Every structure is written in C-alpha cells, then in structure tokens.
Amino acid sequence: MEEPKLSTNALIVLEERYLRRNAKLEIIETPAEMFWRVARAVADADALYGPRSQVAATAERFYQAMAHLEFLPNSPTLMNAGTPSSQCMACFVLPVEDSLEGIFDTLKLAALIQQTGGGTGFSFSRLRPRGDVVHSTGGISSGAVSFMMLYNAMTETIKQGSKRRGANMGILRVDHPDVREFVTSKRDRRALNNFNISVGVTDEFMRAIEKGEKYPLVNPRDRSVWEHEDARRIWELIIQEAWDSGEPGLVALDTINRQNPTKHLGEIEATNPCAEEPLHPYEACCLGSINLNAVVTGPPEQRQLDWHKLGELVDLGVHFLDNVIDINHYPDPRIEDICRRNRRIGLGVMGWADLLFQLGVPYDSEEALSLAEELMGFVEDRAVEASVKLAERRGVFPNYPGSDYDRRGGPRMRNATTRTIAPTGTIGIIANCSAGIEPLFALTYTRRALGGRELKQEIHPVFLEEARRRGVLDDHLREHVVATGRVRNLPTLPEDLRRVFATALEISPEWHVRMQATFQRHVDNGVSKTINLPQEATPEDVESAYRLAYELGCKGITVYRYGSRPEQVLSLEGYC
Ligand code: UDP
Incomplete structure (x- = not known):
C-alpha cells in the first residue's frame, strides 16, 4: 500500500492521537491504513441502499480523496470510524x-x-x-x-x-x-x-x-x-x-x-464549541472539508480554480457525510433519533488563504469577496443538487414533512442542511493547508499543540515560490519573514506582493467580518471565524465588529485581540 504524502506536522498529529493503538499503546496502523479503515467503514452504508458490490468502489473513491488530502472528515471520524467506538461526530x-x-x-x-x-x-x-x-x-x-x-x-x-x-x-x-x-x-x-x-x-x-x-x-x-x-x-x-x-x-x-x-x-x-453548528437539543453533526489547494490548476502565473474537480469533491463529500449518519455509533438514543431524522451534515472548505495566495488575490479586497461569493455559491448549488440526488435513491430526511423545504415547495432534500465552515484546526494540519476560511496568522509561526509538542511552520511555500519567481528572495527577506511573520510593512517589496501576502493581524476587523458574512450567505449552518484584532485595538473596534457581524447576517461572532490571553495557541515569533 502506497503511503500518502504527509508533512512532518501531519505525521506528528496522527501519531499523537489518530492512529490506532493496541493494549500496550503501541501504534498498530499506518496513515494509509487509517484512511482505508475510515473509507471502508463509511462506504459500507452504501449497502443499505443498493447492491453490496458497489461498496468497494465507493471505498476506493473515499480513500483516494482522503489520502490525496482533497477531502477530510472531522477528527472523530478519522479517529473512530471502523473501530469499536465508531462515534464520528464532532x-x-x-x-x-x-x-x-x-x-x-x-x-x-x-x-x-x-x-x-x-x-x-x-x-x-x-x-x-x-x-x-x-x-x-x-x-x-x-x-x-x-x-x-x-x-x-x-x-x-x-x-x-x-x-x-x-x-x-x-x-x-x-x-x-x-x-x-x-x-x-x-x-x-x-x-x-x-x-x-x-x-x-x-x-x-x-x-x-x-x-x-x-x-x-x-x-x-x-x-x-x-x-x-x-x-x-x-x-x-x-x-x-x-x-x-x-x-x-x-x-x-x-x-x-x-x-x-x-x-x-x-x-x-x-x-457547538466553535459556534459553526447551531443544533437542536440532542442533535449532532458530522463535518467534512474540501482542501481548496486540491482544486487549483495551471502554472504559477496562470493558476485557476478547477470547478469540475470542486464539483466532484462536493458530490463525494455529501455522499460521505450522509453515509456517516448511518454508520455512526450514537452515544444516546435521543441523539440517534434526531440525527437520523434530520440527517444534518456540514460540508465546507479549508485552505481558503492558500487559494488566495495561489491566485494572487489579497484577502482584504473586493475581488476576494467576489471569489468567496462565487466559490461558496457553487458549493451551495452543488451540495443541494447532490443531496437531492441522494434523496431520489435513499429518500428525503424523515423530518422533511413540515420543514421549510416542504412548506415552501423547495427541493426534496436528503439532508436538513448540507454546509458548514469548520475551523479545521487539526484536519487543516493533516491536510497541510490553511485553516478553514481564516487568513494565515503569519507567514511563519510556531504552534503549540497536543501534549506540548511544538509544531514548526516553514515560510509559506507559495510566498517563497512567488518571491523567487520575481527575483526578490534574498537572505534579508527570509530573515524579515522569520523575525516578524509578515511582509506588508516591508517597503522594499513590490506593492502587489505585499498586498497579496496579508496576515490575520494586518487585515482590518471589517474585512474579517465581511469575509465571514460572504461565506455565511451560502452556508445553511454556520461559519467558524475568528476576527483577529491587533493588541492596540480599542473596545470601539470590538463594538464595530460585533455590530457589523449582526447587521450583515452572521450567525455569531468571536473576536480575539492579540496577546489578550496568556495561553494563546498561536504566537508570532518576534512579533511586536
Ligand atoms: N472540537 C472539540 N475539541 C477540540 C477541537 C474541536 O470538541 O479540541 C469540536 C468542536 O465542536 C468544534 C468541531 O470539533 O467546533 C470542529 O473543530 P475543528 O474543525 O477544528 O476540528 P478538526 O476536525 O480539525 O479536528
């Protein structure tokens, strides 16, 4: 079995908590075996609705998407699917x-x-x-x-x-x-x-x-x-x-x-804890995210979105998550009842900041908002279509009668909801992409995680590649990036490069909120987003962000002012 190509950070994370262990706590599976365990367990639900012979082909597709880091389900699915516990919901x-x-x-x-x-x-x-x-x-x-x-x-x-x-x-x-x-x-x-x-x-x-x-x-x-x-x-x-x-x-x-x-x-x-999933009492939801790095084609100067592939991954994600509802082991019959009746799933995207880097679009620009609108609008239409197609073969979700779809003559859905933007805090590390729809926190940073092991992040590869291509990559630039984590304040760098390679604290709260609101328009669950503020931000800045989020129809808002908590997870090296 060919092992998937995983980053060092991904391997550390998988070894710490994801790969199965025996009674002596020795690791007993490889990452490839983990993805196969999950793929087979989740594909198995196909047999409930059609011939068992199709399960193997589905498992193969699920495996390929995960092993190529194109789509990953939330952590509990990776940890538990195909194990005796088999509780897959986050x-x-x-x-x-x-x-x-x-x-x-x-x-x-x-x-x-x-x-x-x-x-x-x-x-x-x-x-x-x-x-x-x-x-x-x-x-x-x-x-x-x-x-x-x-x-x-x-x-x-x-x-x-x-x-x-x-x-x-x-x-x-x-x-x-x-x-x-x-x-x-x-x-x-x-x-x-x-x-x-x-x-x-x-x-x-x-x-x-x-x-x-x-x-x-x-x-x-x-x-x-x-x-x-x-x-x-x-x-x-x-x-x-x-x-x-x-x-x-x-x-x-x-x-x-x-x-x-x-x-x-x-x-x-x-x-739920990161606020991206509003749920009824006893309801649970399984999330899954498409890695946007996987849907970019073309040489560096002509990169574009591969809409066809994105569409296929949306189909696969909806299919995968719908299956999880059937194979999941629920911790309580009341949870099982409402989950099976609503069949709520949350498919989303991760690697948004990477995608913007690759396309050369600054996060805080109208162009980025338009792209977000177009991208998530596409995911919305395709996810609804995929859910409707599933309903034709598997039936609508049992609570469909009386739902808004039913009362308003809407689509006959397999799932009460289909879209969520998750934080992807860990699966983003596994997929080696930027988290959810967040901007990069810094072009290089340290991350303290899992039992205190420190995960190092290199300088962002797209930045390195672009700086090299433009002939501006030298020791001085490298040192500046390592020392400060950012380049917007570097006057010697071409203006457009400085604009594109923006980091969280350089992007104004208003742009953070507008990005969240733009994705929210095409997401029927919620959007995980932290509105990052620099240390010197004022209470008025927080107020403006809270008001704007409410006015623009966000379902929630979380702010974080740099340095305001001693135990923060992300820190800028040399940030001042
Ligand atoms: N979550 C949790 N504990 C954690 C991280 C996440 O319970 O340490 C849950 C929580 O409901 C959160 C959801 O998982 O809102 C999704 O978080 P994330 O996307 O970061 O999880 P991942 O799948 O990347 O581990």
Whole structure:
C-alpha cells in the first residue's frame, strides 16, 4: 500500500492521537491504513441502499480523496470510524433542564461524548437564576454560572483520558437574569477554562441598544419579569469583556432560527464549541472539508480554480457525510433519533488563504469577496443538487414533512442542511493547508499543540515560490519573514506582493467580518471565524465588529485581540 504524502506536522498529529493503538499503546496502523479503515467503514452504508458490490468502489473513491488530502472528515471520524467506538461526530448540543436530575443527566452524557472526541454545546438559559427559590429544599438556586463551573470541572477531570481536549460552548440568553454574572464569568482566567462562552442576543435586544431603552430580564422558570436592564449597559459590558479576553462572543439567536429549515422541531438555543453548528437539543453533526489547494490548476502565473474537480469533491463529500449518519455509533438514543431524522451534515472548505495566495488575490479586497461569493455559491448549488440526488435513491430526511423545504415547495432534500465552515484546526494540519476560511496568522509561526509538542511552520511555500519567481528572495527577506511573520510593512517589496501576502493581524476587523458574512450567505449552518484584532485595538473596534457581524447576517461572532490571553495557541515569533 502506497503511503500518502504527509508533512512532518501531519505525521506528528496522527501519531499523537489518530492512529490506532493496541493494549500496550503501541501504534498498530499506518496513515494509509487509517484512511482505508475510515473509507471502508463509511462506504459500507452504501449497502443499505443498493447492491453490496458497489461498496468497494465507493471505498476506493473515499480513500483516494482522503489520502490525496482533497477531502477530510472531522477528527472523530478519522479517529473512530471502523473501530469499536465508531462515534464520528464532532458537534453536539445537549439541553440543560431546570432540575437537578436534568443537569446531572446531561453532565454524564457530555462526559461520554467528550471521551470520543466530540465537542458539546449547551444553553444554560432554561436554568432558574441565582437567588430564585428551590421549592423542594426551601433553599435558593446558585444560578446558571455555578452549573457551568460543574460542567467545566467534569471536562477538566476526563480530558486526560479522552481522544482530545474536551471543548464546551456555554450560551446564555441576553434576557436571562444572570446575564451580568455570565458575561463577566471568565474574568478569572482559570475559571471556565474548558468553555467558550457566547451571549445569545435577540433582535429585540439589538433594537433596544439602538433606542437606548431598557429591556426585560425574564426568569425562565415561570416567565416572570425579574427586572429591567439598560440594553446599552449590558452591551458595553459585553464589549469590554470581549476586548479584554476575547469573550463572550455573540450568537444571533433570531438569525439562526429564522434560517433554520427545521423550525417545526422547535427552537435552536445553542451551538457547538466553535459556534459553526447551531443544533437542536440532542442533535449532532458530522463535518467534512474540501482542501481548496486540491482544486487549483495551471502554472504559477496562470493558476485557476478547477470547478469540475470542486464539483466532484462536493458530490463525494455529501455522499460521505450522509453515509456517516448511518454508520455512526450514537452515544444516546435521543441523539440517534434526531440525527437520523434530520440527517444534518456540514460540508465546507479549508485552505481558503492558500487559494488566495495561489491566485494572487489579497484577502482584504473586493475581488476576494467576489471569489468567496462565487466559490461558496457553487458549493451551495452543488451540495443541494447532490443531496437531492441522494434523496431520489435513499429518500428525503424523515423530518422533511413540515420543514421549510416542504412548506415552501423547495427541493426534496436528503439532508436538513448540507454546509458548514469548520475551523479545521487539526484536519487543516493533516491536510497541510490553511485553516478553514481564516487568513494565515503569519507567514511563519510556531504552534503549540497536543501534549506540548511544538509544531514548526516553514515560510509559506507559495510566498517563497512567488518571491523567487520575481527575483526578490534574498537572505534579508527570509530573515524579515522569520523575525516578524509578515511582509506588508516591508517597503522594499513590490506593492502587489505585499498586498497579496496579508496576515490575520494586518487585515482590518471589517474585512474579517465581511469575509465571514460572504461565506455565511451560502452556508445553511454556520461559519467558524475568528476576527483577529491587533493588541492596540480599542473596545470601539470590538463594538464595530460585533455590530457589523449582526447587521450583515452572521450567525455569531468571536473576536480575539492579540496577546489578550496568556495561553494563546498561536504566537508570532518576534512579533511586536
Ligand atoms: N472540537 C472539540 N475539541 C477540540 C477541537 C474541536 O470538541 O479540541 C469540536 C468542536 O465542536 C468544534 C468541531 O470539533 O467546533 C470542529 O473543530 P475543528 O474543525 O477544528 O476540528 P478538526 O476536525 O480539525 O479536528
């Protein structure tokens, strides 16, 4: 079996956590065997809908796409498909009911999910507020945040024995009486260290800010009004905290629910940890990403997108992820039920920054936005077409009746949703491409990951190639790139080169948000994006980004100001 061509970083990552081990913890499979294990396990679902003889051909196609790093499913699929655990989904949302039994039932389920490498998101908005009565004991409740601490401790305890560091998303509605405590809950940097937190904002709240009005905080236990809050004061608090530590993010609940095609199942209250997947309670989703480096053709000066190949990869991705729903081992029957009924999948892209480098298009340009529109519009049309074709052979998703597709005479879909832009934090390393739709953080950087092993990144190969081709690559340039990670500030370099090879902190927050919003227009789930801000950014910069994201229809927003957290994952060497 020919081994796939993998980078050193990819091999480190695979050896750390992905390749199977025996009881003595010795690695017992090669990367090629891993891709075959996954390909065969996932292709097996074809036999449910047609002759078993076609499984081998499908497995071959899945294998080739993965081994050539053209398409990769999310990490739990790579780790678990074809193993006894076989839990393949990365994203879960679990409901937290306002009862001790409900809180601890969900805590247990979350622990089991995290053991398999899945991330869990929760809305704590149904919990009665701090100070409210507990009838059974005659006491008072310790409130939503205290229970988040409990969940955080669970993750801390089990993370050593799990497939990867557990990740949680905690969401609280902005009209929950504990909102102030929630917004400031990460001031102590060690508290809630296993949580991302986001405030669930509503259209009503955003309007109240505009008008400078008060809005009601409502006790979820009995829907009574607890008190009235000044919307601007809460907004300012959110902005200040986000400026200070990057959190809380925002989740736009009304935008999410307006666009949810399965409204007939009730409201969506939460997302997965990186916020790219809004889900119903107990729903899970499997993600997969196409590596855009794989869909570029032509010599360096005439590179272009290979639309035909992109289309084929979209077909393959939809087929692959639809199969995962059938072969997946679900950690709970309630999760299995809604997953099988909605058949929600999340196909997206990674390597967007690499693609822009290859095409010579600056990330912060109208041309890049147009290309994003065209590219993701294409993925949208093709993914819908692929899902419709699957439905012709396999049937529509069981919750189709009553869905928006059904009520509005839309396409007869196999899957309630088909598209997500994932962070691709690890599969991007495996595929040796830039993460999701993020710009490069730097043209060279160090990344601390997985048990403290440091992964080194070389100077970006497209930059090297282009600088060499233009005859400007010398020791001085190399040293500058290694020392600062960027070239925009280098006056000796041709202007167009400086424009194209932009990095995250040189791109203004507005362009980050506009890029996110452009992809969001063609994505029926969410878009993972960090709006990077330089260290000297002001709270007003954070506010503008939050407002713009909401106005442009983003389903959520996360900012990160350089240096605002001591334990940051990415760092610029010599950045100042
Ligand atoms: N995730 C998680 N723990 C992690 C990283 C990711 O639980 O350490 C989950 C989380 O739900 C996240 C999703 O996986 O939103 C997708 O993340 P990413 O694309 O970075 O995962 P990859 O497939 O690259 O490992």
